[in-house]
Amino acid sequence: MTPPISPQTLTFWRRGQAVTLDNVAPDRTLLEVLREDLHCTGTKEGCGEGDCGACTVVLGEAVGGQLQYKAINSCIRLAHSVQGMAVWTTEDLPSASGELHPVQEAMVQCHGSQCGFCTPGFVMSLFGMYQNTGGGQGIDRAQAQVELSGNLCRCTGYRPIFDAAQQMASLPLPAGCGVNEPVVVAALEALGERPAPPANGAYLRPTTLTRLLQDRCAHPRAQVVAGCTDVGLWVTKQHKRFGQVLDVTAAEELRRVETYPHHIAIGAAVSLHKAYAALVSERPPLKTFAQRFAGLPVRNSGTLGGNVANGSPIGDSMPLLIALGASVVLMRWDARRQAVAHRELRLEDLYTGYRTNVMRPDELLCWIKVPRPVETEFLRVYKISKRFDDDISAVCLAIRMTLDGGQVKTISIGAGGVAATPVRARQTEAALLGQAWNADSVMAAVATLRAEFQPISDMRASAAYRQTVLGNLLQRFWLESQGLQSINLESVSMEALA
Structure with a gap:
Protein backbone atom coordinates (compact mmCIF):
# COMPACT_ATOMS: atom_id res chain seq x y z
CA MET A 1 0.00 0.00 0.00
CA ASP A 92 23.24 30.91 -12.46
CA LEU A 93 26.85 31.30 -13.62
CA PRO A 94 26.79 33.97 -16.38
CA SER A 95 26.53 37.65 -15.49
CA ALA A 96 23.24 39.51 -15.89
CA SER A 97 24.53 40.89 -19.20
CA GLY A 98 25.30 37.40 -20.49
CA GLU A 99 29.09 37.27 -20.01
CA LEU A 100 30.27 33.73 -19.37
CA HIS A 101 31.81 32.57 -16.11
CA PRO A 102 35.47 31.46 -16.51
CA VAL A 103 34.49 27.77 -16.23
CA GLN A 104 32.07 28.21 -19.13
CA GLU A 105 34.47 30.33 -21.18
CA ALA A 106 37.23 27.75 -20.68
CA MET A 107 34.93 25.01 -21.99
CA VAL A 108 34.24 27.16 -25.08
CA GLN A 109 37.87 28.02 -25.74
CA CYS A 110 39.08 24.44 -25.22
CA HIS A 111 36.27 22.91 -27.32
CA GLY A 112 35.12 20.90 -24.32
CA SER A 113 31.57 20.40 -25.59
CA GLN A 114 30.25 18.51 -28.61
CA CYS A 115 26.71 17.12 -28.34
CA GLY A 116 26.30 19.26 -25.21
CA PHE A 117 24.06 17.02 -23.13
CA CYS A 118 26.68 16.37 -20.46
CA THR A 119 28.12 19.89 -20.61
CA PRO A 120 26.01 21.50 -17.83
CA GLY A 121 27.09 18.79 -15.42
CA PHE A 122 30.76 19.22 -16.30
CA VAL A 123 30.42 22.99 -15.97
CA MET A 124 28.97 22.64 -12.48
CA SER A 125 31.68 20.17 -11.37
CA LEU A 126 34.24 22.65 -12.71
CA PHE A 127 32.45 25.44 -10.83
CA GLY A 128 32.76 23.44 -7.61
CA MET A 129 36.48 23.02 -8.26
CA TYR A 130 36.80 26.72 -9.11
CA GLN A 131 35.21 27.84 -5.85
CA ASN A 132 37.09 25.33 -3.70
CA THR A 133 40.51 26.28 -5.12
CA GLY A 134 40.22 30.05 -4.96
CA GLY A 135 39.45 30.59 -8.62
CA GLY A 136 40.81 27.36 -10.07
CA GLN A 137 44.36 27.98 -8.87
CA GLY A 138 46.84 25.10 -8.97
CA ILE A 139 44.57 22.52 -10.62
CA ASP A 140 46.64 19.93 -12.45
CA ARG A 141 45.47 17.19 -14.77
CA ALA A 142 45.51 14.50 -12.08
CA GLN A 143 43.23 16.53 -9.80
CA ALA A 144 40.91 17.33 -12.68
CA GLN A 145 40.63 13.66 -13.58
CA VAL A 146 39.81 12.68 -10.00
CA GLU A 147 37.24 15.41 -9.39
CA LEU A 148 35.52 14.96 -12.77
CA SER A 149 35.31 11.17 -12.48
CA GLY A 150 31.60 11.43 -11.66
CA ASN A 151 30.84 13.05 -15.04
CA LEU A 152 30.65 10.97 -18.22
CA CYS A 153 31.06 12.22 -21.81
CA ARG A 154 30.60 10.11 -24.95
CA CYS A 155 32.01 12.71 -27.38
CA THR A 156 35.15 14.53 -26.36
CA GLY A 157 37.49 11.89 -25.00
CA TYR A 158 37.85 14.19 -21.94
CA ARG A 159 41.13 15.79 -23.03
CA PRO A 160 39.60 19.20 -23.88
CA ILE A 161 37.59 19.15 -20.66
CA PHE A 162 40.76 18.56 -18.64
CA ASP A 163 42.32 21.42 -20.63
CA ALA A 164 39.41 23.63 -19.56
CA ALA A 165 39.92 22.68 -15.93
CA GLN A 166 43.51 23.87 -16.14
CA GLN A 167 42.76 27.00 -18.17
CA MET A 168 39.84 28.45 -16.19
CA ALA A 169 42.10 30.03 -13.56
CA SER A 170 43.78 32.20 -16.22
CA LEU A 171 40.52 33.73 -17.44
CA PRO A 172 39.07 36.97 -16.02
CA LEU A 173 36.00 36.83 -13.81
CA PRO A 174 33.40 39.22 -15.31
CA ALA A 175 31.58 41.59 -12.98
CA GLY A 176 28.49 39.93 -11.58
CA CYS A 177 29.79 36.37 -12.01
CA GLY A 178 31.45 35.98 -8.63
CA VAL A 179 29.96 34.75 -5.37
CA VAL A 248 20.25 12.33 9.86
CA THR A 249 22.62 14.74 8.12
CA ALA A 250 21.76 17.91 10.07
CA ALA A 251 22.43 16.49 13.55
CA GLU A 252 25.42 18.58 14.59
CA GLU A 253 27.05 15.94 16.79
CA LEU A 254 27.12 13.44 13.91
CA ARG A 255 28.77 15.81 11.42
CA ARG A 256 32.19 15.46 13.06
CA VAL A 257 35.25 13.23 12.88
CA GLU A 258 36.70 12.94 16.39
CA THR A 259 40.22 11.72 17.14
CA TYR A 260 41.07 9.74 20.27
CA PRO A 261 44.33 8.03 21.36
CA HIS A 262 43.33 4.61 20.04
CA HIS A 263 40.60 5.27 17.47
CA ILE A 264 38.84 7.85 15.36
CA ALA A 265 35.06 8.21 15.54
CA ILE A 266 33.25 9.12 12.32
CA GLY A 267 29.73 10.48 12.75
CA ALA A 268 26.90 9.07 10.68
CA ALA A 269 26.35 12.46 9.00
CA VAL A 270 29.97 12.81 7.80
CA SER A 271 30.16 12.70 4.00
CA LEU A 272 32.05 9.92 2.29
CA HIS A 273 34.49 12.50 0.95
CA LYS A 274 35.31 13.82 4.42
CA ALA A 275 35.28 10.36 6.03
CA TYR A 276 37.72 8.94 3.51
CA ALA A 277 39.92 12.01 3.87
CA ALA A 278 40.15 11.19 7.59
CA LEU A 279 41.01 7.55 6.84
CA VAL A 280 43.61 8.54 4.25
CA SER A 281 45.25 11.01 6.64
CA GLU A 282 45.83 8.09 9.01
CA ARG A 283 46.65 5.55 6.28
CA PRO A 284 47.99 7.23 3.09
CA PRO A 285 47.98 3.98 1.01
CA LEU A 286 44.18 4.24 0.95
CA LYS A 287 44.23 7.34 -1.26
CA THR A 288 43.64 5.65 -4.61
CA PHE A 289 40.95 3.38 -3.21
CA ALA A 290 39.18 6.38 -1.68
CA GLN A 291 39.18 8.16 -5.04
CA ARG A 292 37.70 5.08 -6.73
CA PHE A 293 34.64 5.07 -4.46
CA ALA A 294 32.07 6.32 -7.00
CA GLY A 295 32.59 9.89 -8.26
CA LEU A 296 33.07 13.06 -6.24
CA PRO A 297 29.40 14.16 -6.44
CA VAL A 298 28.35 10.84 -4.88
CA ARG A 299 31.05 11.09 -2.22
CA ASN A 300 29.95 14.66 -1.48
CA SER A 301 26.35 13.56 -0.83
CA GLY A 302 26.66 10.05 0.56
CA THR A 303 27.81 9.33 4.09
CA LEU A 304 29.97 6.56 5.50
CA GLY A 305 27.27 5.86 8.09
CA GLY A 306 24.66 5.47 5.38
CA ASN A 307 26.91 3.16 3.36
CA VAL A 308 27.48 0.94 6.40
CA ALA A 309 23.85 0.93 7.59
CA ASN A 310 22.64 0.14 4.08
CA GLY A 311 24.79 -2.99 4.15
CA SER A 312 25.02 -3.69 0.43
CA PRO A 313 27.16 -6.80 -0.18
CA ILE A 314 29.02 -4.86 -2.88
CA GLY A 315 29.52 -1.69 -0.83
CA ASP A 316 33.22 -0.83 -0.80
CA SER A 317 33.47 0.72 2.66
CA MET A 318 32.58 -2.37 4.67
CA PRO A 319 35.38 -4.76 3.60
CA LEU A 320 37.91 -2.05 4.43
CA LEU A 321 36.34 -1.23 7.79
CA ILE A 322 36.10 -4.92 8.68
CA ALA A 323 39.81 -5.34 7.95
CA LEU A 324 40.57 -2.28 10.09
CA GLY A 325 38.66 -3.77 13.05
CA ALA A 326 35.97 -1.07 13.04
CA SER A 327 32.93 -1.11 15.30
CA VAL A 328 29.60 0.69 15.13
CA VAL A 329 27.68 2.51 17.83
CA LEU A 330 23.89 2.09 17.70
CA MET A 331 21.79 4.59 19.64
CA ARG A 332 18.13 5.05 20.53
CA TRP A 333 15.90 7.15 22.74
CA ASP A 334 14.73 5.26 25.82
CA ALA A 335 11.31 6.80 26.39
CA ARG A 336 10.86 5.12 29.76
CA ARG A 337 14.10 6.52 31.19
CA GLN A 338 13.95 9.71 29.09
CA ALA A 339 17.59 9.19 28.15
CA VAL A 340 19.80 8.04 25.27
CA ALA A 341 20.75 4.36 25.22
CA HIS A 342 23.54 2.90 23.11
CA ARG A 343 25.36 -0.32 22.32
CA GLU A 344 28.52 -1.08 20.37
CA LEU A 345 29.34 -4.08 18.20
CA ARG A 346 31.89 -5.08 15.61
CA LEU A 347 30.89 -3.98 12.15
CA GLU A 348 30.77 -7.51 10.70
CA ASP A 349 28.29 -8.49 13.42
CA LEU A 350 25.83 -5.82 12.31
CA TYR A 351 24.43 -7.82 9.39
CA THR A 352 22.03 -10.75 9.50
CA GLY A 353 21.35 -11.19 5.78
CA TYR A 354 20.94 -9.37 2.50
CA ARG A 355 20.40 -5.72 3.49
CA THR A 356 19.14 -6.79 6.93
CA ASN A 357 20.75 -6.08 10.28
CA VAL A 358 20.34 -6.32 14.04
CA MET A 359 19.12 -2.74 14.53
CA ARG A 360 15.83 -2.23 16.35
CA PRO A 361 13.12 -0.16 14.64
CA ASP A 362 13.91 2.75 16.97
CA GLU A 363 17.72 2.52 16.66
CA LEU A 364 20.07 4.47 14.43
CA LEU A 365 23.67 3.85 13.50
CA CYS A 366 25.36 6.97 14.87
CA TRP A 367 29.12 6.41 14.97
CA ILE A 368 31.77 4.30 13.28
CA LYS A 369 34.88 3.75 15.40
CA VAL A 370 38.06 2.90 13.52
CA PRO A 371 41.24 1.82 15.38
CA ARG A 372 44.25 3.97 14.64
CA PRO A 373 47.12 2.35 12.74
CA VAL A 374 50.15 0.71 14.29
CA GLU A 375 53.58 1.27 12.79
CA THR A 376 54.08 -2.33 11.71
CA GLU A 377 50.79 -2.91 9.90
CA PHE A 378 50.73 -3.78 6.21
CA LEU A 379 47.41 -2.80 4.62
CA ARG A 380 46.02 -3.19 1.14
CA VAL A 381 42.50 -2.94 -0.26
CA TYR A 382 41.68 -4.12 -3.78
CA LYS A 383 38.66 -3.11 -5.87
CA ILE A 384 37.91 -5.16 -8.97
CA SER A 385 35.42 -3.54 -11.34
CA LYS A 386 34.80 -3.24 -15.06
CA ARG A 387 35.69 0.47 -15.06
CA PHE A 388 38.50 1.98 -13.07
CA ASP A 389 36.49 5.08 -12.16
CA ASP A 390 32.93 5.49 -10.92
CA ASP A 391 31.95 1.81 -10.90
CA ILE A 392 30.63 -0.82 -8.50
CA SER A 393 32.90 -3.65 -7.41
CA ALA A 394 32.58 -7.21 -8.61
CA VAL A 395 34.97 -8.14 -5.78
CA CYS A 396 36.51 -6.08 -3.01
CA LEU A 397 39.16 -7.50 -0.69
CA ALA A 398 40.86 -5.68 2.19
CA ILE A 399 43.71 -7.19 4.21
CA ARG A 400 45.48 -5.82 7.26
CA MET A 401 48.45 -7.73 8.70
CA THR A 402 51.25 -7.36 11.22
CA LEU A 403 54.30 -9.63 11.42
CA ASP A 404 56.55 -10.63 14.30
CA GLY A 405 59.79 -12.40 13.47
CA GLY A 406 58.53 -13.45 10.05
CA GLN A 407 55.31 -14.90 11.45
CA VAL A 408 51.79 -13.56 11.10
CA LYS A 409 51.03 -11.85 14.40
CA THR A 410 47.64 -10.38 13.45
CA ILE A 411 45.56 -10.68 10.29
CA SER A 412 42.10 -9.39 9.42
CA ILE A 413 40.43 -9.80 6.04
CA GLY A 414 37.20 -8.18 4.82
CA ALA A 415 35.50 -9.16 1.58
CA GLY A 416 32.66 -7.78 -0.54
CA GLY A 417 30.80 -9.19 -3.53
CA VAL A 418 31.17 -12.80 -2.39
CA ALA A 419 28.21 -13.30 -0.02
CA ALA A 420 24.81 -11.85 0.88
CA THR A 421 26.52 -9.42 3.25
CA PRO A 422 29.95 -7.86 3.61
CA VAL A 423 31.93 -10.57 5.37
CA ARG A 424 35.05 -11.34 7.34
CA ALA A 425 37.21 -14.20 6.05
CA ARG A 426 37.58 -15.92 9.42
CA GLN A 427 38.71 -19.29 8.08
CA THR A 428 41.46 -17.71 6.00
CA GLU A 429 42.55 -15.58 8.95
CA ALA A 430 42.79 -18.72 11.09
CA ALA A 431 44.81 -20.48 8.38
CA LEU A 432 47.41 -17.67 8.41
CA LEU A 433 47.53 -16.59 12.05
CA GLY A 434 50.77 -17.68 13.69
CA GLN A 435 52.14 -19.14 10.46
CA ALA A 436 55.38 -18.22 8.78
CA TRP A 437 54.71 -15.54 6.18
CA ASN A 438 56.08 -17.36 3.13
CA ALA A 439 54.92 -18.61 -0.24
CA ASP A 440 53.83 -22.01 1.09
CA SER A 441 51.55 -20.62 3.81
CA VAL A 442 50.12 -18.08 1.39
CA MET A 443 49.29 -20.71 -1.24
CA ALA A 444 47.54 -22.81 1.39
CA ALA A 445 45.56 -19.76 2.48
CA VAL A 446 44.66 -19.00 -1.14
CA ALA A 447 42.88 -22.35 -1.38
CA THR A 448 41.10 -21.67 1.92
CA LEU A 449 39.95 -18.23 0.79
CA ARG A 450 38.59 -19.52 -2.52
CA ALA A 451 36.60 -22.20 -0.70
CA GLU A 452 35.38 -20.00 2.17
CA PHE A 453 32.58 -18.27 0.26
CA GLN A 454 30.01 -19.31 -2.33
CA PRO A 455 29.42 -16.17 -4.40
CA ILE A 456 26.69 -15.88 -6.99
CA SER A 457 26.95 -15.17 -10.70
CA ASP A 458 25.42 -11.89 -11.84
CA MET A 459 25.87 -9.10 -14.38
CA ARG A 460 29.20 -8.05 -12.85
CA ALA A 461 31.00 -11.41 -12.65
CA SER A 462 30.51 -15.15 -12.48
CA ALA A 463 30.86 -17.09 -9.25
CA ALA A 464 33.94 -18.89 -10.58
CA TYR A 465 35.57 -15.58 -11.52
CA ARG A 466 34.95 -14.15 -8.06
CA GLN A 467 36.43 -17.20 -6.32
CA THR A 468 39.48 -17.17 -8.58
CA VAL A 469 40.03 -13.45 -8.11
CA LEU A 470 39.82 -13.75 -4.32
CA GLY A 471 42.77 -16.11 -4.32
CA ASN A 472 44.68 -14.04 -6.86
CA LEU A 473 44.31 -10.93 -4.71
CA LEU A 474 45.74 -12.72 -1.69
CA GLN A 475 48.71 -13.74 -3.87
CA ARG A 476 49.06 -10.13 -4.96
CA PHE A 477 49.06 -9.06 -1.31
CA TRP A 478 51.89 -11.52 -0.64
CA LEU A 479 53.94 -10.25 -3.58
CA GLU A 480 53.45 -6.62 -2.60
CA SER A 481 54.48 -7.45 0.97
CA GLN A 482 57.76 -8.65 -0.56
CA GLY A 483 58.30 -5.30 -2.27
CA LEU A 484 57.05 -6.19 -5.77
CA GLN A 485 55.06 -3.30 -7.19
CA SER A 486 55.21 -3.81 -10.95
CA ILE A 487 52.07 -6.00 -10.81
CA ASN A 488 50.08 -3.04 -9.57
CA LEU A 489 48.56 -1.03 -12.45
CA GLU A 490 48.22 1.97 -10.14
CA SER A 491 52.00 2.27 -10.09
CA VAL A 492 52.29 2.31 -13.88
CA SER A 493 52.16 5.71 -15.58
CA MET A 494 51.07 6.30 -19.15
CA GLU A 495 54.27 8.24 -19.70
CA ALA A 496 56.31 5.18 -18.77
CA LEU A 497 54.43 3.08 -21.33
CA ALA A 498 54.78 5.62 -24.14
Missing part, protein backbone atom coordinates in the same frame (compact mmCIF):
# COMPACT_ATOMS: atom_id res chain seq x y z
CA THR A 2 1.37 3.41 -1.00
CA PRO A 3 1.87 5.61 2.09
CA PRO A 4 0.01 8.94 2.20
CA ILE A 5 2.22 11.79 1.08
CA SER A 6 2.15 15.01 3.14
CA PRO A 7 3.74 17.95 1.27
CA GLN A 8 5.92 20.42 3.13
CA THR A 9 7.43 23.85 2.46
CA LEU A 10 11.00 23.98 1.14
CA THR A 11 13.23 27.07 1.27
CA PHE A 12 16.75 27.52 -0.13
CA TRP A 13 18.92 30.38 -1.44
CA ARG A 14 19.37 30.95 -5.17
CA ARG A 15 20.26 33.94 -7.33
CA GLY A 16 20.49 36.34 -4.42
CA GLN A 17 17.19 35.55 -2.80
CA ALA A 18 15.34 32.94 -0.79
CA VAL A 19 13.28 30.56 -2.92
CA THR A 20 10.25 29.13 -1.11
CA LEU A 21 8.22 26.31 -2.61
CA ASP A 22 5.03 25.05 -1.05
CA ASN A 23 3.64 21.52 -1.15
CA VAL A 24 6.90 19.71 -1.92
CA ALA A 25 6.45 15.99 -1.24
CA PRO A 26 9.14 14.40 0.98
CA ASP A 27 10.24 11.98 -1.74
CA ARG A 28 10.62 14.47 -4.62
CA THR A 29 14.16 14.83 -5.92
CA LEU A 30 16.04 18.09 -6.23
CA LEU A 31 16.23 17.56 -10.00
CA GLU A 32 12.44 17.33 -10.24
CA VAL A 33 12.02 20.55 -8.29
CA LEU A 34 14.62 22.40 -10.37
CA ARG A 35 13.28 21.30 -13.74
CA GLU A 36 9.54 21.13 -13.07
CA ASP A 37 8.96 23.88 -10.51
CA LEU A 38 11.75 26.37 -11.28
CA HIS A 39 12.15 25.48 -14.99
CA CYS A 40 15.94 25.15 -14.71
CA THR A 41 16.12 22.85 -17.71
CA GLY A 42 19.85 23.35 -18.14
CA THR A 43 20.23 20.69 -15.44
CA LYS A 44 19.75 17.39 -17.30
CA GLU A 45 18.44 13.99 -16.37
CA GLY A 46 20.65 11.31 -17.86
CA CYS A 47 20.95 8.07 -15.92
CA GLY A 48 18.73 8.90 -12.95
CA GLU A 49 21.11 7.05 -10.64
CA GLY A 50 24.07 9.33 -9.96
CA ASP A 51 26.40 7.77 -12.53
CA CYS A 52 26.56 10.14 -15.51
CA GLY A 53 26.79 13.56 -13.83
CA ALA A 54 24.50 15.41 -16.27
CA CYS A 55 22.33 16.53 -13.33
CA THR A 56 25.21 17.98 -11.28
CA VAL A 57 24.53 21.15 -9.31
CA VAL A 58 26.57 22.85 -6.58
CA LEU A 59 25.36 23.31 -3.01
CA GLY A 60 26.66 25.92 -0.61
CA GLU A 61 26.42 25.50 3.14
CA ALA A 62 27.47 27.91 5.89
CA VAL A 63 29.81 26.08 8.28
CA GLY A 64 31.59 28.04 10.98
CA GLY A 65 30.99 31.31 9.19
CA GLN A 66 32.49 29.99 5.96
CA LEU A 67 30.80 28.89 2.75
CA GLN A 68 31.50 25.28 1.76
CA TYR A 69 30.79 24.14 -1.78
CA LYS A 70 29.84 20.64 -2.92
CA ALA A 71 29.05 19.37 -6.39
CA ILE A 72 26.26 16.78 -6.05
CA ASN A 73 23.93 14.68 -8.22
CA SER A 74 20.51 16.32 -8.09
CA CYS A 75 18.77 13.30 -9.65
CA ILE A 76 19.10 11.19 -6.48
CA ARG A 77 19.18 13.96 -3.89
CA LEU A 78 15.88 14.52 -2.09
CA ALA A 79 14.81 18.14 -2.46
CA HIS A 80 14.14 18.77 1.24
CA SER A 81 17.73 17.81 2.08
CA VAL A 82 18.87 21.22 0.73
CA GLN A 83 16.63 23.15 3.14
CA GLY A 84 18.51 26.28 4.20
CA MET A 85 21.37 25.81 1.70
CA ALA A 86 22.42 27.72 -1.41
CA VAL A 87 21.93 26.08 -4.81
CA TRP A 88 23.71 26.92 -8.06
CA THR A 89 22.71 25.56 -11.45
CA THR A 90 24.31 26.16 -14.83
CA GLU A 91 21.86 29.03 -15.47
CA ASN A 180 29.67 37.34 -2.59
CA GLU A 181 30.40 34.85 0.16
CA PRO A 182 29.75 37.08 3.22
CA VAL A 183 26.32 37.98 1.83
CA VAL A 184 25.46 34.34 1.09
CA VAL A 185 26.67 33.18 4.52
CA ALA A 186 24.57 35.83 6.24
CA ALA A 187 21.55 34.82 4.17
CA LEU A 188 21.98 31.14 4.99
CA GLU A 189 22.39 31.87 8.68
CA ALA A 190 19.15 33.87 8.54
CA LEU A 191 17.38 30.95 6.88
CA GLY A 192 18.65 28.71 9.66
CA GLU A 193 16.91 30.90 12.22
CA ARG A 194 13.47 30.22 10.76
CA PRO A 195 11.08 27.99 12.75
CA ALA A 196 11.81 24.29 12.38
CA PRO A 197 9.27 22.05 10.64
CA PRO A 198 6.67 20.45 12.92
CA ALA A 199 7.69 17.36 14.89
CA ASN A 200 5.27 15.26 12.86
CA GLY A 201 6.32 16.74 9.52
CA ALA A 202 6.72 14.76 6.33
CA TYR A 203 10.46 15.49 6.10
CA LEU A 204 12.26 15.51 9.45
CA ARG A 205 15.81 16.88 9.56
CA PRO A 206 16.61 17.55 13.24
CA THR A 207 19.72 19.52 14.13
CA THR A 208 20.66 17.69 17.35
CA LEU A 209 21.37 14.05 18.10
CA THR A 210 18.85 13.92 20.96
CA ARG A 211 16.06 15.26 18.76
CA LEU A 212 17.06 12.87 15.98
CA LEU A 213 16.77 9.87 18.32
CA GLN A 214 13.49 11.15 19.73
CA ASP A 215 12.11 11.51 16.21
CA ARG A 216 13.20 7.98 15.39
CA CYS A 217 11.50 6.70 18.53
CA ALA A 218 8.31 8.56 17.60
CA HIS A 219 8.43 7.59 13.91
CA PRO A 220 10.03 4.13 13.61
CA ARG A 221 8.50 3.58 10.16
CA ALA A 222 9.92 6.76 8.61
CA GLN A 223 12.46 6.15 5.86
CA VAL A 224 15.92 7.05 7.17
CA VAL A 225 18.23 8.85 4.73
CA ALA A 226 21.81 10.05 5.04
CA GLY A 227 22.75 11.45 1.65
CA CYS A 228 20.21 9.56 -0.46
CA THR A 229 22.76 8.03 -2.85
CA ASP A 230 21.01 4.66 -2.50
CA VAL A 231 17.53 5.62 -1.34
CA GLY A 232 17.45 8.03 -4.29
CA LEU A 233 17.65 5.01 -6.60
CA TRP A 234 14.62 3.49 -4.88
CA VAL A 235 12.75 6.64 -5.89
CA THR A 236 14.04 7.00 -9.46
CA LYS A 237 14.35 3.34 -10.46
CA GLN A 238 11.94 1.41 -8.24
CA HIS A 239 9.38 4.24 -8.00
CA LYS A 240 9.03 3.82 -4.27
CA ARG A 241 7.06 6.42 -2.33
CA PHE A 242 7.75 7.55 1.21
CA GLY A 243 5.12 9.19 3.36
CA GLN A 244 7.71 10.36 5.88
CA VAL A 245 11.50 10.75 5.74
CA LEU A 246 14.00 11.12 8.61
CA ASP A 247 17.26 12.78 7.52
